[in-house]
Amino acid sequence: MTVTSGLSAPLVVVVGATGVQGGSVIRNLIESDKPYRFRGLTRDASKPAAQKIKDLGVEVVTVNIVVGNxxxxxxxxxxxxxxxxxxxFxxxxxxxxxxxxxxxxxxAAKAAGAKLFVFSGLPSVSKLSSGKYTRVAHFDTKAEVAEYARSQLPTVDVQAGYYMTNLDGPLNFLSPKKQDDGTYLWSVQGDPNSTLPYIDMDADYGLFVRFAIESPEYSKGGGTIYSYGERVTSPQAAASLEKLRGVTIKLVPVSQDEHRANVEKSELPPVVKGIVGDSAFVSEYGYYFGLELSEEQQRVRTGLARKPKTFEDFLRANPGFFAA
Structure with a gap:
């Protein structure tokens, strides 16, 4: 436990401190042997999650981060x-x-004189696909923010991998869908052997942020870190779920045209239709466009304070997830 009130320790201000990513950042930095002061920002300091981090020694501040404030x-x-x-988003x-x-x-970070700005970004799909996929809004917007940040102050872009929890999420176009007989149908676009950078965000995202803050290579700003626990294909994920949850999952290949047609017939908002419709970029280029495979990124992984969880580690640690 390294939370301190000593003014010689750096003050880490964490946006979304009661959320998945912000909470992971706080917990992983607390595990460090380096001293930190913490200020956690939230819109609602009365939430139980706010009280939990307050009990850890985090200063909790209520603020609404919107234009006009x-x-x-x-x-x-x-x-x-x-x-x-x-x-x-x-x-x-x-x-x-x-x-x-x-x-x-x-x-605001620049005005505060911050020495390091760590942003949770994503790749620019429009640019990296040379304009082929232009509707993956939440990737492109985060890339734009990261680019702006680099022009203003020392910045590290710690990109968020594919949440393992997405497999039990509401977007059935991208996750296994339960059938009336209790089995699951999983529609898979493109190459079924393409991988996704799975990550237990709650437990492990903060590991990568901690590395960005404490590594001499990144702590002065510059660079991008691609976070993930392991790279997993849909058949591998299905096999793990069948083994550890006792469910039956049938993988069904779906063409891009068929997928987009199904999405357009759905009741999703237009922007979300665009995102889901263009999700095939992952199969063609990879979620991180292969940038996570560089020697530099492998050095990041070996430098982490501990190994991030595999998908099966996550399933064992969370028995209620995807319970039959």
Whole structure:
């Protein structure tokens, strides 16, 4: 336990401290042998999650990070040496709003004189696919914020891998869908042997942020870190679920045209239809476009404070997940 109130320790300001990513950052930094002061930002300090981090010694500050509350955000960031920032596209499904709020936080971090800005970004699918896939809004917007941040202050982009919890999520186009007979049908686009960078976000995302903050290579800013526990194919994930949950999963290949047609017939909002419809970029290029396979990224992985969880580790640690 390294939480301190000593002014010689760096103050880490964590946006979304009661959420999955922010909470993971706090917990993993607390496990470090280096001392830190923490300020956790949340819109609702009365939530049980806020009380939990307060009990750990985290200063909890209520702030609404929206355009129009620039002064409030600057006050919340004041004195921060390290800022961890995350945006939540799925809260509002608005491209312009996500970019505006991300840039607002960059500006507030710069005004605070932060020495390091750590952002939870994603690759620019539009650019990296040379314009083939242009509707993956939440990837492109985060890439735009990260690019802006780099132009303003020392920044590390710690990109968030594919949440293991997505497999039990609401978007049945991308996850196994339970049938009336209790079995599961999993529609898979493109190459079934393409991999996704699975990560237990709650447990392990903060591992990569901790590395960004404590590694001499990244702590002064610059670079991108691609977080994941392991690279997993759909057949491998299905096999793990069958083994550890006792379910039956049938994988069904679906063409891109058929997938897009199914999405267009759905009741999803237009922006979400675009995102889900263009999700085939993963099969063609990879979630991280293969950038996670570089020698530099392998050095990151060997430098982590501990090994991140595999998918089967996650399933064993969370017996209620995907319970039959």
């Amino acid at each position: 620039e002064a409030g955000v600057r006050d919340a960031f004041k004195g921060g040496d390290i800022i961890f920032s995350v945006t939540n 799925w809260e509002h499904v608005d491209r312009e709003r996500e970019v505006a709020e991300g840039k607002l936080m960059v500006d």
